[in-house]
Amino acid sequence: MSLAAVEELARDGRLYPSTILHGGDLHARLELAQELARALLCEAPPQERPCGACRHCSRIEVATPSEQGKADAEAPFHPDFRVLSRDLKASTSVEAVRALLRLTQQHPFEARGQVLVVAEAETLTGEAGNALLKTLEEPPTGAPRHFLLLAPTQEALLPTLRSRSWAVYLGPPESLDQGRVETLADAFAAPLEAWESTGNGVYLLLAAAALEGAGGWEDLRAQRPWGMAAAAVARCAHRAAPGDLRRRLWGLAQDLLEAPRWRLRNVLPQRILEGLLARRLAPVVPAGRSPARALG
Numbered sequence: 001m002s003l004a005a006v007e008e009l010a011r012d013g014r015l016y017p018s019t020i021l022h023g024g025d026l027h028a029r030l031e032l033a034q035e036l037a038r039a040l041l042c043e044a045p046p047q048e049r050p051c052g053a054c055r056h057c058s059r060i061e062v063a064t065p066s067e068q069g070k071a072d073a074e075a076p077f078h079p080d081f082r083v084l085s086r087d088l089k090a091s092t093s094v095e096a097v098r099a100l101l102r103l104t105q106q107h108p109f110e111a112r113g114q115v116l117v118v119a120e121a122e123t124l125t126g127e128a129g130n131a132l133l134k135t136l137e138e139p140p141t142g143a144p145r146h147f148l149l150l151a152p153t154q155e156a157l158l159p160t161l162r163s164r165s166w167a168v169y170l171g172p173p174e175s176l177d178q179g180r181v182e183t184l185a186d187a188f189a190a191p192l193e194a195w196e197s198t199g200n201g202v203y204l205l206l207a208a209a210a211l212e213g214a215g216g217w218e219d220l221r222a223q224r225p226w227g228m229a230a231a232a233v234a235r236c237a238h239r240a241a242p243g244d245l246r247r248r249l250w251g252l253a254q255d256l257l258e259a260p261r262w263r264l265r266n267v268l269p270q271r272i273l274e275g276l277l278a279r280r281l282a283p284v285v286p287a288g289r290s291p292a293r294a295l296g
C-alpha cells in the first residue's frame, strides 16, 4: 500500500485494524505512526485530518529517539493512544503486550477509537506476538482499535501477524545520517518557502536542485540518495503546519521512494526530481513546459 493511500484511509477511519510500517529508519516510522494516530483520532472534518491543533492531535506525540530523555512530566498524554517500547534488553515481553491489550478491553475514554503503537515490533517474543494476534482475531467490539506495528522489515514479524495486517513500506531499511538529513531538509525548505509565498515555479526547480544535494546518484541502482531525499522531505512535512502542503509533502516523500524505477531507465536524477516536485506540488504547470513530461 502507498503512504498516500494509507493516510487517506486513516483520515476516513477505514484503516485496517493492524498496519505494519516497515522500512526507513526508526525516526521515520515513529513520525508516520504519530501522523496516522492523529488522523485516526482527530476531530476535524475528514479532509482536514490531522488538524494538528484539536484536543486529540495536540496530545498525541511520539517521542523520537533523540527526545526520549525528555522527562515524562513534559510529555503530553492521551488516554486512547499508547506507544509500547521495548521493555527488555532485546525484546518486547508478553507481559508488556498484555498490559497494552488490557487497554483495549476498556471503551475509549475521549476519542472515537484507540491507537496502539508497537515501536519495535521486530523484538516481540513469539508469545507476545501470539497474544497480539489473538486480539486481532477476536477484536474488542464497540469502537475501532488500530494497531501500528513498526519494524525495519516486515519479514521480522510472525507470518500469522503479517497475514492479518496491511503493510506500508517506507524505503530501504538503512540507517541514514540524521545530521545530513537535517541539512538537506533545511536546503530544501528555503526555496520551498519562497515558492509557497511567491508561486514562482523557479523556486520549485531550486527545491529540486537542493534535493540533488543528497549525492551518490551515479549508480543507477542506488537506493540511498532517494532514501535521503525522501527523509528530508518527510522532515519538512513533519515541520509544516497541518494542511494541504503538508499532505503534498508526505505524498512527495513516498514518490521519491518509488523513484528508482525511473532512474533505472536512465532518466537524469535532476529531471526525475523536477518532475516529481512539479507533479506533486504544482499540479498546474504551463502545457509543454512540464518537467513531468520527462517521466511520461
Ligand SMILES: [Zn+2]
Pocket: 038, 041, 042, 043, 044, 050, 051, 052, 053, 054, 055, 056, 057, 058
Ligand atoms: Zn486534530
